[in-house]
Amino acid sequence: MHSLIRPNAWVGLKLPSGSTKVIQLVPDTTISLGKYGAFPANLVLGRPYHLTFEVLDKTPDESFSRLRVVPPSELHAEAIAEEDEAEGNAASATNGANQAVVTATEGEEFSLVDEKGNVVARSGREVIDDSAIQTLTQDEIEELKKEGNNAGKDVIAKLMLSHTALDQKTTFSLAKYKLLKTKKYIRRFQVVPIDVASFAQWQLEEKDASKIMDLRAEMFGLVGCWGNVHFGGEDSMMDDPHSRTDQGEETCVPVQPDELKGRWLVVDDTCGMLVAAMAERMGVLYPKEDDDEEPMVPEAKEEVKTAKPTQNSVAHENADVEMSDAVPETTVPERPKTTATNKKQKVRPKGSDFVVPLSQTNTLTVIHSTSQPNLSLLNYWNFDITAPNHPPHPLLNHLLNLTWLQLLKPELDTSYSTPPPTASAEELASWKPSRRGNFHRKRRRFARTRYIVDSTRAGNFSGLVSASSMDPISILKHTLPLLSGGAPVAIYSPSIEPLAALADCFSVPRRTAWTSGNVPETAGKSLEELERWEGNEQFPLNPTLLQGVSIQTSRARRWQVLPMRTHPLMTERGGADGYVFTAWRAKPAEGRVEARGKFKKIQPSSSRKAVRTEEDSTPAETPAATEEDDSATAAKRKRADTLPSLDTEGSSAPENVEAGDVASPTKKRKVDGEVEV
Amino acid sequence: MDDTMAPVTRNQAPKISPFLEPGKTTKVGSLAILQLSRDNLQPVYLQAPSGKHDGYAEGAVVNTRYGSFPHSTMIGVPWGSQIRASKVDTGSRGRNNKRKRNKSDDDGKEGPAAIPEAKTEPESTPAEVIDDSSAATKKVVADVSGFIHILPPTPEVWTSSLPHRTQVVYTPDYSYVLHRIRARPGSVLIEAGAGSGSFTHASVRAVYNGYPTEAERKGKVYSFEFHEQRFHKMNKELKEHNLGGLVHLTHRDVYSGGFLIDGKSPEAEAIFLDLPAPWEALHHLSRRNPKNPGDKDWVSPLNPKRSAHICTFSPCIEQVTKTVSAMRRLGWVGIDMVEIVNRKYHTSRERVGLNLSMDRGVNNSARDVDEALARLTEIETRFREHAAKSKESDDEMDGDDDGGLIKMREKKELKGGKRRGGEKKVKVDHKPASPESFETPASGVPLWMEGRLITRGEPEIKTHTSYLVFATLPREWTDQDEAAAASRYPVVGEQKVIGVVDKAARKQERREQLQKATGNRKARRMERAAELAVTAEGTAPEVVP
Numbered sequence A: 001m002h003s004l005i006r007p008n009a010w011v012g013l014k015l016p017s018g019s020t021k022v023i024q025l026v027p028d029t030t031i032s033l034g035k036y037g038a039f040p041a042n043l044v045l046g047r048p049y050h051l052t053f054e055v056l057d058k059t060p061d062e063s064f065s066r067l068r069v070v071p072p073s074e075l076h077a078e079a080i081a082e083e084d085e086a087e088g089n090a091a092s093a094t095n096g097a098n099q100a101v102v103t104a105t106e107g108e109e110f111s112l113v114d115e116k117g118n119v120v121a122r123s124g125r126e127v128i129d130d131s132a133i134q135t136l137t138q139d140e141i142e143e144l145k146k147e148g149n150n151a152g153k154d155v156i157a158k159l160m161l162s163h164t165a166l167d168q169k170t171t172f173s174l175a176k177y178k179l180l181k182t183k184k185y186i187r188r189f190q191v192v193p194i195d196v197a198s199f200a201q202w203q204l205e206e207k208d209a210s211k212i213m214d215l216r217a218e219m220f221g222l223v224g225c226w227g228n229v230h231f232g233g234e235d236s237m238m239d240d241p242h243s244r245t246d247q248g249e250e251t252c253v254p255v256q257p258d259e260l261k262g263r264w265l266v267v268d269d270t271c272g273m274l275v276a277a278m279a280e281r282m283g284v285l286y287p288k289e290d291d292d293e294e295p296m297v298p299e300a301k302e303e304v305k306t307a308k309p310t311q312n313s314v315a316h317e318n319a320d321v322e323m324s325d326a327v328p329e330t331t332v333p334e335r336p337k338t339t340a341t342n343k344k345q346k347v348r349p350k351g352s353d354f355v356v357p358l359s360q361t362n363t364l365t366v367i368h369s370t371s372q373p374n375l376s377l378l379n380y381w382n383f384d385i386t387a388p389n390h391p392p393h394p395l396l397n398h399l400l401n402l403t404w405l406q407l408l409k410p411e412l413d414t415s416y417s418t419p420p421p422t423a424s425a426e427e428l429a430s431w432k433p434s435r436r437g438n439f440h441r442k443r444r445r446f447a448r449t450r451y452i453v454d455s456t457r458a459g460n461f462s463g464l465v466s467a468s469s470m471d472p473i474s475i476l477k478h479t480l481p482l483l484s485g486g487a488p489v490a491i492y493s494p495s496i497e498p499l500a501a502l503a504d505c506f507s508v509p510r511r512t513a514w515t516s517g518n519v520p521e522t523a524g525k526s527l528e529e530l531e532r533w534e535g536n537e538q539f540p541l542n543p544t545l546l547q548g549v550s551i552q553t554s555r556a557r558r559w560q561v562l563p564m565r566t567h568p569l570m571t572e573r574g575g576a577d578g579y580v581f582t583a584w585r586a587k588p589a590e591g592r593v594e595a596r597g598k599f600k601k602i603q604p605s606s607s608r609k610a611v612r613t614e615e616d617s618t619p620a621e622t623p624a625a626t627e628e629d630d631s632a633t634a635a636k637r638k639r640a641d642t643l644p645s646l647d648t649e650g651s652s653a654p655e656n657v658e659a660g661d662v663a664s665p666t667k668k669r670k671v672d673g674e675v676e677v
Numbered sequence B: 001m002d003d004t005m006a007p008v009t010r011n012q013a014p015k016i017s018p019f020l021e022p023g024k025t026t027k028v029g030s031l032a033i034l035q036l037s038r039d040n041l042q043p044v045y046l047q048a049p050s051g052k053h054d055g056y057a058e059g060a061v062v063n064t065r066y067g068s069f070p071h072s073t074m075i076g077v078p079w080g081s082q083i084r085a086s087k088v089d090t091g092s093r094g095r096n097n098k099r100k101r102n103k104s105d106d107d108g109k110e111g112p113a114a115i116p117e118a119k120t121e122p123e124s125t126p127a128e129v130i131d132d133s134s135a136a137t138k139k140v141v142a143d144v145s146g147f148i149h150i151l152p153p154t155p156e157v158w159t160s161s162l163p164h165r166t167q168v169v170y171t172p173d174y175s176y177v178l179h180r181i182r183a184r185p186g187s188v189l190i191e192a193g194a195g196s197g198s199f200t201h202a203s204v205r206a207v208y209n210g211y212p213t214e215a216e217r218k219g220k221v222y223s224f225e226f227h228e229q230r231f232h233k234m235n236k237e238l239k240e241h242n243l244g245g246l247v248h249l250t251h252r253d254v255y256s257g258g259f260l261i262d263g264k265s266p267e268a269e270a271i272f273l274d275l276p277a278p279w280e281a282l283h284h285l286s287r288r289n290p291k292n293p294g295d296k297d298w299v300s301p302l303n304p305k306r307s308a309h310i311c312t313f314s315p316c317i318e319q320v321t322k323t324v325s326a327m328r329r330l331g332w333v334g335i336d337m338v339e340i341v342n343r344k345y346h347t348s349r350e351r352v353g354l355n356l357s358m359d360r361g362v363n364n365s366a367r368d369v370d371e372a373l374a375r376l377t378e379i380e381t382r383f384r385e386h387a388a389k390s391k392e393s394d395d396e397m398d399g400d401d402d403g404g405l406i407k408m409r410e411k412k413e414l415k416g417g418k419r420r421g422g423e424k425k426v427k428v429d430h431k432p433a434s435p436e437s438f439e440t441p442a443s444g445v446p447l448w449m450e451g452r453l454i455t456r457g458e459p460e461i462k463t464h465t466s467y468l469v470f471a472t473l474p475r476e477w478t479d480q481d482e483a484a485a486a487s488r489y490p491v492v493g494e495q496k497v498i499g500v501v502d503k504a505a506r507k508q509e510r511r512e513q514l515q516k517a518t519g520n521r522k523a524r525r526m527e528r529a530a531e532l533a534v535t536a537e538g539t540a541p542e543v544v545p
């Protein structure tokens, strides 16, 4: 992916100002960069990403600006010159030779270097704005910018010359000098691909951070890794039951739990940003490109007229499938005929209505709270979940979605619970095409919904990832039972409070109380029943269903690296820090499980043999043990201090003794000292 | 010294690594991670029970401070299972075993499981088989207390449990690095040096898109390590983890030897250098021989068709300066340097109040001003009563000053605190006794819901791991390439403008589009597309590539 810039691709154009413009490169159009000029899109199509282009001035005989690739040596010339200068300075200081080098200042904007890279002149912003501007009017600058033969560089050079006494010192010829770091007037841009990292950064810093819940790059990394999101196995497509049109739901292919592998659950309130990030990690965001060799020109041209770009450039193996509610064949597809006919030939003859075009592996299952999921940002990757007759896209076979209603109360969902229509072949033949189309669409949608709901409810997901404005406790209540043992949970939140409340559901005291068998409501319930614990005020979640509960945040601090001027940036984006809750799905053992720890009761009684200590549970509130064993032990020792009631000395506080023990104060003491050290 | 690892044998389909697809249950021979306590993870290779092992009648056993865990109790169970400790007769083992045992007791920091050479059975042995497969193996009996959890291996748990041979890259860093260098399914990634393999495991998960076949190039990690023992250890680990086909480890000094494999290019698009002097390796990672661009025989290790994304990882700023300088001269662009600071938080209940239990961790001081006031008032009242009483009886002790009274008051205060806590407690005592009623204290609020929920940072923070330098090297673009592209996408006349267009024109355009569209659904899509186009136009601060 992202080798050459393809027609209709969404790209980022990074401008000298530091800002980025996100646009779609539609062939045969002009791309306008405002004050940085305009150029025909075709001049960047078929070129590599990450090159920096300079918008040249129009030549008298052409109506558009051409582009020039700026070599990296030119992009870095100033920094390199400074480095050399720094070294040179050290040398010249000892030599006593000090050529016409103007001292560098922090706020400088431009510098002139000669062909060898020696800095001839520098100028600060103030100089340009004040004294230099006096010699060149703004009109003059504009004019020079338009007619100048080197994209504004001459103007800057002139400005600088007008204020330095340089022209007196040297016989200055523009051709001989290079102008560097020209933020203000140089018309350059770099084309970057729209991938998750670059798009999310743009959305965060330039567009609308709230739309993606302030997800920063660090968070994508943490959530993706802790969620263990990765390629979940080769595609295994659903079988075609070859149902006839007069056959109903009984002919749908049932869910085959053993075929389901590499599936992640997602709750996404980031307009699809999280889904995109996960899809990227699973290899289902970008169409497979035949090693990036481009389609031939005629095809490329054809695309221009289509509403949905890139359908020709994508060639995915499993592309020949459709969304359930695809419009009937009879409508004219808004796409080039070639692709449409291809598709017909490939799929229609054999695909019955009940074939569900989904892979059983490597999938994302989005649970949403509105009837349609909001995944609008996926449009930047040419995927539109609302589009009927969608052109090939890897997400088509790997993205499943259902509502919370469909998950929790499918019987109340119309599309799940309404049986599919049936009709004999003769009947069908007598219908108008549109009615026929409707008929097939309903049946396809039924089979799809049925499969998605049933397979999701079958559980055994490989992980859960969430970035949602909903209470995470409520999300986990319904998704924990769906996770397979050992599956990771990674929940992002812009603020820590919801995650803290969640972690508190798994606190040591809560867990201790639960496992000690003192929650009347749990009595007599099987493990399976307790997995689906509906929650109450004291135990919103079954506290034994997660292990290794942890909350963390990460922050990347950005530095400027320049000769003699390396330091962290002075300001960075503030706002939400972003936190990630992580844990693994545990499978608690049947019956009461006693922990083993430092302290034991001396008198074993029938009802309590040993007091569970915090040692064994993996509580949320215990300090992290560090790598070294010493500090781990220290941390544990400390932990004991904060632990409620276990090491209370009964004798000194007789009021605290529990009722049953009044006569014989509970004495606890260390029984296995060896353990403590 | 190019001692390259032998590729996986072709004729047998490689078993999928438990890191990539652990299956639903634990299997013999597989790596598993035992979670002893939250931050105490210990790797173990599960062995089939085969009679006495290392003096244990139960076969291989993992001993921890939480009890003994025979492997047989951990095989064929769902991942994530809570495993009860077993009664294992540690006493009757010969003295000869003593040393070894101590080693395995010490929390596994020394390496996976401290269980000697697993005679790995070829296929999984489900739990039911255990009993008949090993008549000689003693049946295990559950202990009264003690448990652990058994987790499937992931790069995250591996990173925090692996045997350290070097400094390693931890999750906060590698998760960010892999995101930034675009390591994705199908990517080819170069890594040097391999070290302890922490980054290797994370990166192979990132690039994995199936095991390679002869026909198809797949995501792969090319890893380099010049330290011989580390190289061998790591090679062994990769095999044990079934990652052999996905990671190609080479024993080499990359400063002098570069990154080619048998003279051929691995065609990498992502690079991670965790070396003392990355700048000494950088010149190999070019498109052309930097010293002689015309050199036709020079082979680049980079994918000629893609941009290459690099990250170097260096603890010192001087290393960064040198690396960045070398990058600039070698044509890397978008150079960006960051450091990652990660913080963990713990949640707890902050319990402050005079009426709370006297447990440790409870701050028995006033919860708020009202509580303080009530308490002071009460003491004052009692003090006055007492003073009045003692005045009657101790009248003759005139001259005894305020000092005595004040002391008395202080004493009262102390006692009062205790008594108040106690008084409440006493009430509880009348309630029907619950065997563990220490869980449900006075207030009626259960202990785990008492107080205010707070978060606190971990006691020690890693404030600096290393500096991360990122950069991108675009693919080469020759004049011929440009000529070919120019003829493929010739500039045509009369063009629609994208980008900065005035608002009115844009609105008009959208309206027309909508009108043209027939049917509701189409209109909705159009609108969406138009919105997308509009939203795409804003500009503001920098985006780092």
Ligand SMILES: C[S@@+](CC[C@H](N)C(=O)[O-])C[C@H]1O[C@@H](n2cnc3c(N)ncnc32)[C@H](O)[C@@H]1O
Pocket: B166, B167, B168, B169, B192, B193, B194, B195, B196, B197, B198, B199, B200, B224, B225, B226, B227, B230, B252, B253, B254, B255, B256, B274, B275, B276
């Ligand atoms: C800090 S460790 C890498 C740790 C690794 N990233 C991890 O996460 O486990 C650095 C490794 O680079 C190796 N190394 C140093 N110089 C090297 C060179 N010139 N060629 C190959 N390996 C080298 C060292 O032997 C050491 O194992």
